[in-house]
Amino acid sequence: MAQVLVVTSGKGGVGKTTTTAALGAALAQHGQRVVVVDFDVGLRNLDLVMGAERRVVYDLTYVAQGNVRLHQALIRDRRIETLFLLAASQTRDKDALSEEGVERVIKELRASFDWVICDSPAGIERGATLAMRFADLAVVVTNPEVSSVRDSDRIIGLLDAKTEKAARGERMDKHLLLTRYDPIRAGRGDMLRIEDVMDILSIPLLAVIPESEDVLRASNLGSPITLASPKSAPARAYDEAAQRLMGVDKPVSIPNGRNGFLTKLFGRRAA
Amino acid sequence: MSWLSLFSRRKSASVARERLQILLTHERVATSQSDLIPTLREEILAVVAKHVAVDPERVEVKIDRGKAVSLLEIDIEIPATAGAKIFSALPQATKGASGRLQEMAAKPA
Numbered sequence: 408m409a410q411v412l413v414v415t416s417g418k419g420g421v422g423k424t425t426t427t428a429a430l431g432a433a434l435a436q437h438g439q440r441v442v443v444v445d446f447d448v449g450l451r452n453l454d455l456v457m458g459a460e461r462r463v464v465y466d467l468t469y470v471a472q473g474n475v476r477l478h479q480a481l482i483r484d485r486r487i488e489t490l491f492l493l494a495a496s497q498t499r500d501k502d503a504l505s506e507e508g509v510e511r512v513i514k515e516l517r518a519s520f521d522w523v524i525c526d527s528p529a530g531i532e533r534g535a536t537l538a539m540r541f542a543d544l545a546v547v548v549t550n551p552e553v554s555s556v557r558d559s560d561r562i563i564g565l566l567d568a569k570t571e572k573a574a575r576g577e578r579m580d581k582h583l584l585l586t587r588y589d590p591i592r593a594g595r596g597d598m599l600r601i602e603d604v605m606d607i608l609s610i611p612l613l614a615v616i617p618e619s620e621d622v623l624r625a626s627n628l629g630s631p632i633t634l635a636s637p638k639s640a641p642a643r644a645y646d647e648a649a650q651r652l653m654g655v656d657k658p659v660s661i662p663n664g665r666n667g668f669l670t671k672l673f674g675r676r677a678a
Numbered sequence: 679m680s681w682l683s684l685f686s687r688r689k690s691a692s693v694a695r696e697r698l699q700i701l702l703t704h705e706r707v708a709t710s711q712s713d714l715i716p717t718l719r720e721e722i723l724a725v726v727a728k729h730v731a732v733d734p735e736r737v738e739v740k741i742d743r744g745k746a747v748s749l750l751e752i753d754i755e756i757p758a759t760a761g762a763k764i765f766s767a768l769p770q771a772t773k774g775a776s777g778r779l780q781e782m783a784a785k786p787a
Binding site: 553556557560561564568593595596597598599600603606607 | 689690691692694695697698699701702705706709710713
């Protein structure tokens with residue numbers, strides 16, 4: 408059965424698009440049929456990070472408004488056969504997307520894919536609530552930094568209040584993905600530790616992505632990091648996250664600051 | 679940073695942690711109520727206004743959260759003319775035009 412996953416954060420610039428591209432590619436590399444959907448109408452970037460910016464003809468808005476068929480707007484990745492992109496519109500504004508239109512597109516995507524990954528825009532406005540509206544589970548991307556943690560807390564509140572799943576009285580499945588983590592600074596006491604962020608947000612940990620220059624290099628190249636530098640520490644962390652989402656039971660690897668990992672089990676679950 | 683100041687100054691991460699914990703405790707309560715009070719206010723006012731002329735500005739809805747019970751307090755000020763009409767219709771007039779309802783605590787998540 409298809410899973411609709413929203414990648415969200417509240418705050419901008421914490422790594423939602425990077426994470427969407429990396430998780431999408433990693434899941435597809437494991438043979439899953441994946442579509443990554445950009446909900447950032449007017450400020451699209453997932454196409455650029457995926458390296459498909461010159462191939463966008465139709466976008467989510469066209470399909471949601473019923474002007475073109477879904478298959479006309481889906482862009483197949485040139486590197487992984489089972490990975491597809493549905494871009495956002497760069498020229499329209501956020502009101503171009505109706506809730507009914509999005510619902511219909513998501514329903515149609517569910518029928519053809521194992522994973523529908525919705526890349527949320529920053530903020531808590533319409534675009535962000537639409538991206539999470541029909542999700543089955545959420546990945547909350549957070550930096551170990553006060554403003555990011557606060558905004559993630561707000562987004563967690565919205566996930567529990569403004570989604571279809573919440574409206575049905577069900578519990579939204581939420582996972583913490585900590586990005587730009589620097590174990591050396593955390594060890595010195597100058598960066599929030601993983602445990603601090605987990606305690607404050609009270610959601611289970613999916614992955615810790617270490618601060619790394621490989622992330623910028625991958626986006627420069629227009630390639631998800633799991634493809635651009637599969638051996639790098641961030642790529643390995645994203646790959647593990649993808650496996651965990653697929654139901655593989657493995658402990659979360661924690662960066663040790665020497666481009667390696669210290670495997671450590673974070674068994675604590677959400678309160 | 680000097681070698682000594684490492685010991686004299688608190689680590690910034692623990693300050694961050696404490697600030698967030700205090701802030702978010704307040705914000706979680708505030709945001710979980712933010713929809714409820716305006717909704718209650720609007721709907722209660724609509725019901726009352728069907729029967730009595732009331733000034734929408736003179737309505738106050740408050741929730742006091744307690745451990746076992748929370749108090750939902752609704753104060754609706756009724757103009758003298760409309761008030762006279764109500765009290766003559768009631769078998770036993772209450773002193774003021776304010777009503778108090780108690781509701782079980784709907785605990786924020």
